Amino acid sequence: MKIRNIFALCSVLFFFFYGYCFAETKISSNTQVCLGCHKLVTAGIVEDWKNSMHSKASPEDALKKNAKEKRISAQSVSPELKNSVVGCAECHIANNGEHKDTFEHNGFKVHIVVTPSDCAKCHPVENEQYSKNIMSHAYGNLVNNSLYKDFANTVNAIYTTEKKKNKIKPASELTEQDSCLYCHGTKIDVNGLNERETFMGSMKFPVLSGWPNAGVGRLNPDGTKGSCSACHTRHSFSIEMARKTDTCSTCHKGPDVPAYKVYSVSKHGNIYASKKEKWNFDSVPWKIGQDFNAPTCAVCHASEIEVNGKIVVKRTHQMNDRLPHRLFGVPYATAHPKSPDTSIAKNKAGLPLFSELTGEPVVQYLIDEKEQKERLAKMKSVCSSCHSSSFIEGHFTRLEESIRTTNEMTIEATKLLANAWKGGLASNKESLFDETIESFWTEQWLFYANSVRFASAMAGADYGVFDNGRYNLSRNIQRMKDWIKFLETKKK
Secondary structure (H helix, E strand, O other), X not given: OHHHHHHHHHHHHHHHHHHHHXXXXXOOHHHHHHHHHHHHHXXXXXXXXXXXXXXXXXXXXXXXXXXXXXXXXXXXXXXXXXXXXXXHHHHHOOOHHHOOOEEEXXXXXXXXXXXXXHXXXXXXXXXXXXXOOHHHHHHHHHHOOHHHHHHHHHHHOEEEEEOOEEEEEXXXXXXXXXXXXXXXXXXXXXXXXXXEEEOOEEEEEEEXXXXXXXXXXXXXXXXXXXXXXXXXXXXXXXXXXXXXXXXXXXXXXXXXXXXXHHHHHOHHHHHHHHHHHHOOOOOOOEEEOOOEOOOOHHHHHOOOEEEOOEEEEOOOOOOOOOOOEEOOOOOOOEEOEOOOOHHHOOOOOOOOOOXXXXXXXXXXXXXXHHHHHHHHHHHHHHHOOOOOHHHHHHHHHHHHHHHHHHHHHHHHHHHHHXXXXXXXXXXXXXXXOOOHHHHHHHHHHHHHHHHHHHHHXXXXXXXXXXXXXXXXXXXXXXXXXXXXXXXXXXXX
């Protein structure tokens, strides 16, 4: 207890000194208290925050910017937040009555998990847009979709062999959190308090399951969905970081969604790699030709873009509102889903898919042709800042053909799988993913068709041919046929 009192006194002296030295940044007294301790116990976090825009400008400063330059979407901010920079207290004490992870901490009621609802005090438009985004529903879109849950269980399971047959032991909760849910987001629950020794003596902290996690569809203790720090990684919350492709690569790199790999080998990626040191990733608005001269992921899907003083496309945190098609994560590419909750879809077979297994789209769950054209027009407007109309039309015509042909190749693979089920060579009663021929079918659409579509959409060269591309699509059909012959021979 004495150690704690001495440390507290030192902290008080420190935060007064700290606040005096940085008085021009208008740090609130509550945040100064936080910094007094955390400057010593989590110095890396404090230094990261000090380099952020949050530490240098108050919401009042942000509100004074002209419309084009604003990084804040609120029309007004509450008096207790308005005049101070956004620091520890402004995020970790805000809305504490709504957070189940709120706990007593050195005289404050603090919560650990900062959520979109907390950020919405200054960024309500971004919060509303993100809530309409498939990313914000990524947790439920996995665990509430029986098909994808079945696949995730098959991937993460522990396999053993008994009497020459596979025995599958379900994955632990921690394994689930460390694999698929790392990107999709976990469900964070509060399981009481735990007392532990700290630099300031014995203190109690919430016990959180599903933590740590910054997945895009994380279910938070205040009931909200998502994590702003998935892209604006804490504690710098940098717009620069969100605009760079490296941030997106965390979850968009594997064979199931090879966007980062495809981008890296594209001409756009080549220009980015060669010139990015000279680009300005922090400018608002972001000006084509002045701040950058080739698209990153954010340029096409999120950022507000200006050229010659004219806004080409507005900023959005609904990452799909420039996307007419759903290209990945599904057996067949279709129009984009209407709802961000994709688990609600049902085809005639009762499967939670936007298409029948024979390829026909389940149109009641998909945006209509008018909405597709509007979304495509937004995307093309970004392209038109650098490319001619004939170039753009040629590019998207090729993409449509890639969608058609990859769907056709998936239909052929599905027919082969259906014949194997019908002939008793495989069974779909327990799972669609636990036999060899079923894994061939899964790879057809989840890896190879996806790779072709991404390569076509992003001009990614070899990823559409030999690197998980068309060669693999063709070879996989033959592999399925050969496996069926083997099973037939074995059965005889």
